[in-house]
Amino acid sequence: MTSIILLSVFGILNLFLGFLRSNKVLLPGAMLLLLAVFGANYADWNVAHEPYFNHMLVVDNYTVAFTGIVLLTTIVLLPFSRSYVTAGEPNLAEYYALLLFALVGAIMMIGYDHLLMLFVGIEILSISMYVLAGSSKRDSRSNEAALKYFLMGAFATGILLFGIALLYGATGTFALSQLGAAVAAPANASLQPMLYIGILMMIIGIGFKVSAAPFHFWTPDVYEGTPTFFTAFMSTVVKTAGFAAFLKLLAVALPAAQGFWMPTIQAMCALTLLLGNVGAAAQTSTKRMLSYSSVSHAGYLLIGLVASKGILRGEAASAIFFYSLAYSIATVAAFGVLKLVSDHRQNDSYNGLNGLGRTNPLLAFVMTVAMLSLAGIPLTGGFFGKFFLLAAAVGQGYIGLVVFAVIMSMVGLYYYLRPLIAMYLRPAEADATPVPVDGIQSATLVVLALLTILLGVAPGFLSGLL
Amino acid sequence: MLTAVLLFLPLAAALLLLLTKGATARALALGASIIEFGLAVYTAFAFKSSGSASFNLNYSWIPSAGINFHLGLDGLSLLLVLLTTFLVPLILLSAFKRDFDNPSAFYALVLFMQTGLLGVFTSLDAFLFYFFWEVALIPIYFLAGAWGGERRVAITLKFFLYTVVGSLLMLAGFVYLYLQTGPAAGSLAAHSSELSAFYSLKLSAAEQSWLFWLIFAAFAVKMPIFPFHTWQPDTYTEAPAPATMLLSGIMLKMGIYGTMRWLLPVVPLGVSQWQKPVIILSVIGIIYGAIIAIRQRDVKRLIAYSSLSHVGLMAAGVFSLTQIGLQGAVVQMLAHGVNVVGMFFIADAIERRTGTRYIPDLGGLTRRTPVLTVCFLVMLLSTVALPLTGGFVGELLLLAGVYQYNAWVGAVAGLTIIFSAVYLLRMFQRVMLGPDSSFSETITDLIGGELLILVPLIALVFWIGLFPNSFLHLSEPAVTNILALVGR
Numbered sequence: 001m002t003s004i005i006l007l008s009v010f011g012i013l014n015l016f017l018g019f020l021r022s023n024k025v026l027l028p029g030a031m032l033l034l035l036a037v038f039g040a041n042y043a044d045w046n047v048a049h050e051p052y053f054n055h056m057l058v059v060d061n062y063t064v065a066f067t068g069i070v071l072l073t074t075i076v077l078l079p080f081s082r083s084y085v086t087a088g089e090p091n092l093a094e095y096y097a098l099l100l101f102a103l104v105g106a107i108m109m110i111g112y113d114h115l116l117m118l119f120v121g122i123e124i125l126s127i128s129m130y131v132l133a134g135s136s137k138r139d140s141r142s143n144e145a146a147l148k149y150f151l152m153g154a155f156a157t158g159i160l161l162f163g164i165a166l167l168y169g170a171t172g173t174f175a176l177s178q179l180g181a182a183v184a185a186p187a188n189a190s191l192q193p194m195l196y197i198g199i200l201m202m203i204i205g206i207g208f209k210v211s212a213a214p215f216h217f218w219t220p221d222v223y224e225g226t227p228t229f230f231t232a233f234m235s236t237v238v239k240t241a242g243f244a245a246f247l248k249l250l251a252v253a254l255p256a257a258q259g260f261w262m263p264t265i266q267a268m269c270a271l272t273l274l275l276g277n278v279g280a281a282a283q284t285s286t287k288r289m290l291s292y293s294s295v296s297h298a299g300y301l302l303i304g305l306v307a308s309k310g311i312l313r314g315e316a317a318s319a320i321f322f323y324s325l326a327y328s329i330a331t332v333a334a335f336g337v338l339k340l341v342s343d344h345r346q347n348d349s350y351n352g353l354n355g356l357g358r359t360n361p362l363l364a365f366v367m368t369v370a371m372l373s374l375a376g377i378p379l380t381g382g383f384f385g386k387f388f389l390l391a392a393a394v395g396q397g398y399i400g401l402v403v404f405a406v407i408m409s410m411v412g413l414y415y416y417l418r419p420l421i422a423m424y425l426r427p428a429e430a431d432a433t434p435v436p437v438d439g440i441q442s443a444t445l446v447v448l449a450l451l452t453i454l455l456g457v458a459p460g461f462l463s464g465l466l
Numbered sequence: 467m468l469t470a471v472l473l474f475l476p477l478a479a480a481l482l483l484l485l486t487k488g489a490t491a492r493a494l495a496l497g498a499s500i501i502e503f504g505l506a507v508y509t510a511f512a513f514k515s516s517g518s519a520s521f522n523l524n525y526s527w528i529p530s531a532g533i534n535f536h537l538g539l540d541g542l543s544l545l546l547v548l549l550t551t552f553l554v555p556l557i558l559l560s561a562f563k564r565d566f567d568n569p570s571a572f573y574a575l576v577l578f579m580q581t582g583l584l585g586v587f588t589s590l591d592a593f594l595f596y597f598f599w600e601v602a603l604i605p606i607y608f609l610a611g612a613w614g615g616e617r618r619v620a621i622t623l624k625f626f627l628y629t630v631v632g633s634l635l636m637l638a639g640f641v642y643l644y645l646q647t648g649p650a651a652g653s654l655a656a657h658s659s660e661l662s663a664f665y666s667l668k669l670s671a672a673e674q675s676w677l678f679w680l681i682f683a684a685f686a687v688k689m690p691i692f693p694f695h696t697w698q699p700d701t702y703t704e705a706p707a708p709a710t711m712l713l714s715g716i717m718l719k720m721g722i723y724g725t726m727r728w729l730l731p732v733v734p735l736g737v738s739q740w741q742k743p744v745i746i747l748s749v750i751g752i753i754y755g756a757i758i759a760i761r762q763r764d765v766k767r768l769i770a771y772s773s774l775s776h777v778g779l780m781a782a783g784v785f786s787l788t789q790i791g792l793q794g795a796v797v798q799m800l801a802h803g804v805n806v807v808g809m810f811f812i813a814d815a816i817e818r819r820t821g822t823r824y825i826p827d828l829g830g831l832t833r834r835t836p837v838l839t840v841c842f843l844v845m846l847l848s849t850v851a852l853p854l855t856g857g858f859v860g861e862l863l864l865l866a867g868v869y870q871y872n873a874w875v876g877a878v879a880g881l882t883i884i885f886s887a888v889y890l891l892r893m894f895q896r897v898m899l900g901p902d903s904s905f906s907e908t909i910t911d912l913i914g915g916e917l918l919i920l921v922p923l924i925a926l927v928f929w930i931g932l933f934p935n936s937f938l939h940l941s942e943p944a945v946t947n948i949l950a951l952v953g954r
Contacts, residue, residue, distance in 0.1 A: 378601060413630055
C-alpha cells in the first residue's frame, strides 16, 4: 500500500517538476524514488496487513513479490531513457509520471481482491501505455502503434468489463474470496451459462493484455512502432502484472470452474507457444523478433497457470514468479542493448547488430546473456524459469503440453541465436563506430547480466518463494 | 574441497583473462591450465581406488527442489579429468602459434569450457550434470563460430541446434526420472535428483524403453553415433584447429562417459532392450565412417570421418556390457583423445606451412621435415592401432568385448583396423611421400614450441600402449560397479 501511495504522490510531483525544465534531475530523481518505493515494498515482506478499502486490495507476500518484479524492472529500465535527457525531450517529466502511474495500475492488478480494483488497475496501466506508445509524436509508426493499441485495448477492456458484469450477475459479488465460494456452490443453477460466458470474456480481456494467442495479433505491430524504451516496459511490467492478475483470478475466484477454464487455457497456451515461436522465427528485425518472443513467453507462463490447477500458493506460483523475474531482466537487457544500438546505427534488424562483438564487447556480451536466458540455456535465469515451470506442469501430469513446449523452445533456439550470429560471426560495416554508452547504462547492463547469471547458478534463494 | 578447486580454477582464470592482453594472457592461460593439470595429478595420487566416488563435495543447491551441488570422483571420472587437464594446456599451446584476433577471449573460452567439461565428468546430481553439459556447449559454439572457416555460420548453427535438441530430450528424461524419486534423507523436497536416487529407481521395462532414447539422444549426438553424426564432419572441418581438438579430443568423451554413468545403470532394462540396435548402429558407423574417410581429399575431413569410425567402436564396446568392453572404452577414450588431438595438430601444422589441406596439392613433404614425419607416423600408427601404441590396447579390448557379445558383430567391427590402415596410410603416402609438390622444397620442419605439444602426446601414446594397467586399475572398480548396477 505504501508503494501505491508513494508512486501516486511522486507521479504528481513529477508532473510539477516538468515546469522546471531540468531533465538532468529527473532521471536520477526517478531512479532514487523508485529505489525508495522498492525498499518500502520490501518492508512489507512477511508482514501481515489487513486488506485495504473494504477488501478491495490485499498486500500479502504474493503482492509484494510481484510488485518487487515490476519495480525492479522499472528501475533497471530507466537509465535507457538517457537519450531523452540528452536530446532535451520537452515532455520527459510527463513520460516518467505516466510510467509511475502505470506502475500504480500494475500494483493494483497484482494486489486486487475485488474485480473492480482489477478493472481500475488495468485501466490505469493501459491508458498510460496508450499515451506512451504514441510518445514519438512525429513518427508515423509510433502514431499507428498508439492508435492500434488504443482501439484494440479499449475493445478488450470492454469485453473484460462485460465479463465482470456477467460474473456479478451470476454470483452477486465482485469480491474474489466470495466469488470463489459462489462459483463452487451456485445459488441459482440457471445462471451457470451466464457465469461461463463471463469467465470466457474475462479470459479474453486479460488474454489480450498479456498478448496470449489468439488475442496477440496487435503485439508485433504495437511493439515495433512504440519507442523501444516503452516497448521494454510493455513487454515486462505489463506482462508480469497481467499474469499475476490472471493467476489470482483463476486461483482465488474460479478454482471451482476449473473444468471450464482449464481446457481453454491449455488451448490458448499451445496456440500461443506455436504462433509466438513460429512468428519469431520468421522475423528479420530484432525488435519484431523480441515482440513475437514476448508472445511465446506468454505461452510458457500460461503453462504455469495450467500447472497451478487453481491454487495460488506453491510450486506453480513460485515458478511463475521466478520465470517473470528472469524474463523481465533478460528482456530489459535485450531491449536496452537494442535501443542503444539502434539509436546509434538507425537499424533495428539483425544486421544492425553486425560486428557488435568487436565494436562494443560489453553490449554484445550482455545481449548474449539475455538471448541465452530467453532461450532457456543453463547458466542463465531463463533456464531455471523454464525448468521450474515445466517441472511443475509435469508434476501435475501435463506431459503433452510440456513436450510441446520443449519442442517450441527448440524453435526458440534458432531465432535467439540469430542476434549472436550477427554480433560475433558477421563483420561490422566498414565505417562502424562504437555505440556510445554512458557509465550508468553500462553499469546497469552489467548488473542485468550478473543478475541473470546469478539466477542461473544460484536460483535457490528465489525459488519456492510463494 | 579439492574437487571444487579443480572445477573452478579454470573458470577463475577465464574471468581474469578477460582483463589481460597479449603475452600476459598467454602466460596466465597456460599457467592456469598447467597448475590445473598438476592438481589433477595430485588428485590422482591421493585417490584411493574403490567403486564409490571419493572427494565428495555436496551442497544443497536448490533446497526447495531437492537439487544438490554434488561432485565426486571415481576412477572413471578421474581418468577423464586427467585427460581433460592434460589436453587443455597442449591445446592452448597449439593456439599460441596462430594469428587471430582477440586471443584472450579465445583462451578464456577454452578455460571456461574446461570448467564445463570437468563439471560433466564429476557431477553426481542429474541436473548439475545437465547444467555442466550445456555450460560446456556455449563456449565451443563461440570458439567454432567466431574463429571458424568460411561456412562457419550455418555449420555452427547446425551443430548447436543438434546438440541442444539432444540435450533437451535428455533433460526431459531426467525430469521424468526425478519425479519418480522419493525424498532424499534429511531433505524437505519431495524428490531428489541425486545419481544414487536414480540408481535405486525401479521402473517398468516399458518406461525404461522410451526413457532410454530420451537420455541416449544427447549422448548419441555428442559422440556422435550414426545416424546422428551429420553435424560432425562439417563442424570438425570448419572449426579452428584448437576448437576441433577440444571437440574431438574431449567433448566426444562426454557422450561415452554419459552413457556409462547416466544411461547404462539408470535404465538397465531399456539398455538390454535396445542393446542390439545400438550396437548395430555403432558398427554401421564404423564401416560408414571408414568408407567415407577413404574417399576424402581434405586432411581434416578425413580425420573427422576416421574419428567417427573410431567412436563407433567405442560405443559398440560400451554396449557390449562386458567388463573388457567397458575397460576398453575407458582406455580408448584416453588413447583416442591423445591420437586425435595429435592428428589434428599435425594437420594444422601442415596447413599453416602450406596453406592447404587438400591432399592432391600436397606430396613429398618428408625430405625437409624428418621430425614432422616421425611424429605424424607415430600418431597415425597409434590411430591404426599398431601394437605398442595406446590405440592398440584400446581397440583390442573393445573388440574383445564386442566379440564376447557376438562373434559376427565383432568380426565386422574388427574391419575398423584394416580400414583405418587403408585410409590413413594412403593419406600419409600421398601427403608426406609421393611425388614432389610445390611445397616439397620450401616446407619447414617442426619447431621447438610444436614439439612441446607433440612430445607429451607421443609419450602418452607409448605409456598407454606399454603400461595400460596404470590406467586400467584406476577404472576397474568403477566399471565393475557400473556393470553390477546394469545387471541388477
